[in-house]
Amino acid sequence: MTFPTSVGLGGERVSFVPREQYKDTVRALRDDGYEMCVDVCAVDYLGHPGRELPDGVAPERFEVVCNLLSLSRKERTRLRVQVPETDCRVASLFELYPGTEAMEREAFDLMGVVFEGHPDLTRILMPEDWEGHPLRKDYGVGRVPVQFKEAPGPR
Amino acid sequence: MTTGTRDISDAGRAGRDEALMGETSEGAQELKPRSLTSPDQLGRESGAVLRLPEGPVLDPTSLDVERPDDETMIINMGPQHPSTHGVLRLMLELDGEFVLRTKPVIGYLHTGMEKQAEELTYVQGATNVTRMDYLSPIINELAFSLAVEQLLGVEIPSRATWIRMLMSELNRVSSHLVWMATNGMDVGSTSMMIYGLREREMILAFYEKTAGLRMNLNYVRPGGVAADLPDGWEDDVEVICDTIEARTYEYDDLLTGQPIFHQRMEGVGTLAAEEALALGLTGPLLRSTGVPWDLRRAMPYLYYDQVDFDVIVGTYGDNFDRYAIRLNEIRESIRIVRQCVQRMPDGDYRTQDAKVTPPPRGRIDSSMEALIHHFKLFTEGFKVPVGETYCAVESPRGELGMYLVSDGDSKPFRLHVRGPSFVNLQAVPLLMRGGLMSDTITVISTVDPVMGEVDR
Numbered sequence: 001m002t003f004p005t006s007v008g009l010g011g012e013r014v015s016f017v018p019r020e021q022y023k024d025t026v027r028a029l030r031d032d033g034y035e036m037c038v039d040v041c042a043v044d045y046l047g048h049p050g051r052e053l054p055d056g057v058a059p060e061r062f063e064v065v066c067n068l069l070s071l072s073r074k075e076r077t078r079l080r081v082q083v084p085e086t087d088c089r090v091a092s093l094f095e096l097y098p099g100t101e102a103m104e105r106e107a108f109d110l111m112g113v114v115f116e117g118h119p120d121l122t123r124i125l126m127p128e129d130w131e132g133h134p135l136r137k138d139y140g141v142g143r144v145p146v147q148f149k150e151a152p153g154p155r
Numbered sequence: 156m157t158t159g160t161r162d163i164s165d166a167g168r169a170g171r172d173e174a175l176m177g178e179t180s181e182g183a184q185e186l187k188p189r190s191l192t193s194p195d196q197l198g199r200e201s202g203a204v205l206r207l208p209e210g211p212v213l214d215p216t217s218l219d220v221e222r223p224d225d226e227t228m229i230i231n232m233g234p235q236h237p238s239t240h241g242v243l244r245l246m247l248e249l250d251g252e253f254v255l256r257t258k259p260v261i262g263y264l265h266t267g268m269e270k271q272a273e274e275l276t277y278v279q280g281a282t283n284v285t286r287m288d289y290l291s292p293i294i295n296e297l298a299f300s301l302a303v304e305q306l307l308g309v310e311i312p313s314r315a316t317w318i319r320m321l322m323s324e325l326n327r328v329s330s331h332l333v334w335m336a337t338n339g340m341d342v343g344s345t346s347m348m349i350y351g352l353r354e355r356e357m358i359l360a361f362y363e364k365t366a367g368l369r370m371n372l373n374y375v376r377p378g379g380v381a382a383d384l385p386d387g388w389e390d391d392v393e394v395i396c397d398t399i400e401a402r403t404y405e406y407d408d409l410l411t412g413q414p415i416f417h418q419r420m421e422g423v424g425t426l427a428a429e430e431a432l433a434l435g436l437t438g439p440l441l442r443s444t445g446v447p448w449d450l451r452r453a454m455p456y457l458y459y460d461q462v463d464f465d466v467i468v469g470t471y472g473d474n475f476d477r478y479a480i481r482l483n484e485i486r487e488s489i490r491i492v493r494q495c496v497q498r499m500p501d502g503d504y505r506t507q508d509a510k511v512t513p514p515p516r517g518r519i520d521s522s523m524e525a526l527i528h529h530f531k532l533f534t535e536g537f538k539v540p541v542g543e544t545y546c547a548v549e550s551p552r553g554e555l556g557m558y559l560v561s562d563g564d565s566k567p568f569r570l571h572v573r574g575p576s577f578v579n580l581q582a583v584p585l586l587m588r589g590g591l592m593s594d595t596i597t598v599i600s601t602v603d604p605v606m607g608e609v610d611r
Contacts, residue, residue: 009305009544035432039545039556041571048562051541065558067545067573071432071446074453078545099435102581110269119196122183125262125610134270135569141274 004054037097042111186246241606276536296375302546379505426472438553443469536565
């Protein structure tokens with residue numbers, strides 16, 4: 001399987017994997033010696049003026065970023081998966097790396113990406129009855145209104 | 156629950172998947188009774204997380220699934236329990252004195268620091284990240300600064316790099332000393348608690364002398380460090396090194412050979428290397444299983460490839476190994492600190508790149524341009540080119556990674572922190588399985604989560 005790749009600033013390989021082949025790619029990489037999944041996170045690119053993507057990769061609003069580490073080869077690799085806003089789902093890596101359980105829950109909780117096949121996809125950091133996903137760009141930062149002297153109402 | 160202003164429009168809500176709306180039902184994060192748990196889930200919660208062909212697999216069906224609920228008891232430990240190192244809440248299913256299942260429930264200290272980071276400039280960002288892992292603030296700042304510098308492409312003077320190494324190793328010592336102290340308290344050795352915090356005080360005093368603050372220093376910043384080392388710093392560091400190194404041998408007398416301590420620690424909470432790798436554990440937890448993985452050695456950053464130190468590994472992956480690793484890492488860090496003192500070059504403590512470094516204080520009084528530049532830098536900050544990067548450093552708890560996305564503005568577009576405590580906490584159910592209730596205390600202690608970093 002070959003995907004568009006680029007080289008990260010730390011010298012690591014960055015692959016842009018289609019969503020459908022995400023899990024298979026990670027499985028192949030795991031069998032290839034990437035023993036550890038260091039990090040899974042999601043990025044909301046809403047409002048981003050334009051990221052550099054190689055040819056053949058259509059930008060979508062969300063991106064799931066997975067950092068793998070090979071201890072034997074002392075190498076890192078990063079997978080960036082484009083996830084559309086309308087169908088915000090991606091396969092869970094839990095079967096391959098059980099350690100992604102908490103990371104995927106965090107990404108679901110804060111960014112609202114659904115990881116299919118995750119055994120316990122519940123909120124992890126926010127309260128259970130919280131509405132919305134705070135790290136999304138269209139989720140405003142809460143603020144405490146400050147009353148300035150003789151100011152015409154809240155700003 | 157009120158949340159201040161929300162920008163989610165009703166139009167955006169309609170037609171969206173119910174799962175995406177994100178409320179999970181009441182009690183979803185909690186540990187449920189057996190009658191409400193599927194066998195698969197039960198197996199997973201009992202610590203049988205591993206489905207890897209090479210990993211030790213616990214067959215979920217071999218578990219005593221049929222056991223009625225009234226034979227076991229689910230209790231809460233925390234979030235206000237003194238030995239949970241903050242606000243960690245564990246739900247334990249107990250059979251008498253034995254722990255059958257454990258589920259960490261976190262989020263009590265969540266303050267949305269990743270969201271805040273998007274509102275703060277890169278100049279202010281270090282003050283934010285330093286509050287995550289409050290026991291190793293320098294190393295948080297370091298990871299953030301390295302990520303920003305990688306996007307900026309600025310070179311850091313060698314003196315600044317050596318200062319960063321010196322300070323982060325002192326920080327590692329102070330963090331491990333707090334661990335020694337709290338671990339001592341957890342196993343009932345209150346004198347160890349006093350000793351550990353007493354020694355740490357020396358390092359905090361040195362921080363205060365250098366940066367003006369004892370914790371949350373904002374000392375390491377993108378572009379270098381905030382201030383040069385104070386006059387006579389060599390003597391201060393020498394005293395710190397000599398005292399703490401000598402005291403580590405006193406800790407040996409106090410704890411290492413003590414029979415009660417051995418009984419609490421040895422063979423408790425064992426972990427295999429495959430399990431540690433599959434769970435993504437790093438730091439002393441991974442090294443205790445015999446995997447010699449230390450980012451300082453394996454993927455050197457700063458000048459760690461130029462200094463001489465040993466990576467401490469354990470054999471059995473139990474509590475005692477994790478204790479021994481941390482004790483010996485204090486000694487190794489002191490070795491590195493001594494080399495930093497010897498090799499500290501003269502030069503700048505921050506880059507002369509005017510884009511990221513404010514003008515010197517003296518010029519602000521005489522030059523209007525310098526004043527404007529200074530003002531702009533601290534109000535608007537500097538702009539960072541579009542890009543994304545992942546930078547990882549070895550924190551006292553494991554791999555601390557910062558995934559930074561920039562949109563060319565003076566604020567990060569997204570900052571994701573891979574907190575080692577957050578990931579390491581997943582080992583707790585596995586370590587606790589089948590153990591005694593009293594072992595939970597030592598297991599939490601040796602996993603060493605800092606809740607500020609877990610919840611962020």
